[in-house]
Amino acid sequence: MLITVDDDPNSLVDLLWVREAWNLNPVGEDLPSLLSDDSVRAHAPTGSTDAPAAWVEAWPGMWNACIHHAGLLEDSTIFDQLQHTLDGSPERANLLANMVGPSWKSSFGDEAFTEKKKTWNRSQFQARTQRRPTSLADDPERLSLSALIPAWQAGLTKIVTIPCQGSYTRVIGQHTLLVTDETRDDQERYSEALKQFR
Structure with a gap:
């Protein structure tokens, strides 16, 4: 059994940070809850912009x-394909775009990302490092193995986590489950979340 855990999905984390740092209140179905670290909400928009x-x-x-992109499995042939394209060619640009996926920066540039984003990223890295289990026996997947095995048998191979409050569990592809860090860190909640992948 091989399960990949992406506990720092950059494009998703960037979106979550922008939403709260700029006090955006987007309207839509099935949007995630607020970030667990509420320090980002202390940032207030400055300057006059219509952005x-x-x-x-x-x-x-x-x-x-x-x-959607986070739910896709990585194409193991993409690096071979890149080697057979020319620098600056449309083919290479297309392959790189498919590999990286959509992002806030590719659509809107860096304007939303202030120096506070770098500070926040560092604090998030430290929090993830401290949260990581110190022994294999404490690994969240091992602790929830009885729920993980049936999910894996149903096709689960990738877990993506986001640093949001409470529970936000979604099947986001044929092989991927999205959960909050809080859910993954709680054996009972994580086991319940894994049951959604059937």
Whole structure:
């Protein structure tokens, strides 16, 4: 059994940070809860710009596109394909875009990302490092093995986690389950979440 865990999906985390740092209130179905670390909400928009109105409107579509991409399995042949394309060619650009997927930066540039984003990223990295189990016996997948095995038998090979409050569990592809860090860190909640993959 091989399960991949992506506990730092950059495109999703960027979207979540932008939503809260800029006090966006996007409207849409099935959007995730707020970030667990509420320090990001202390950032307030500055300057005069019309960009945030466009950001609010685009956010739900970007979220859906990014979780769709997060749900895809990595193409193991993509690096071989890249080697057979020319630098700067449309073919290479297309392959790279498919590999990286949609992102806030590719659609809107860096304007939304302030110095506070770098500080927040560092604190998130430290939190993830401290949260990681110190022994194999404490690994969340091992602790929830009785729920993981049937999910794996049903096709689950990838778990994506986001740093949001409470529970937000979604099957986001034929082989991928999205959960919050809080859910994955709680054996009972994680076992229940894994049951959604059947």
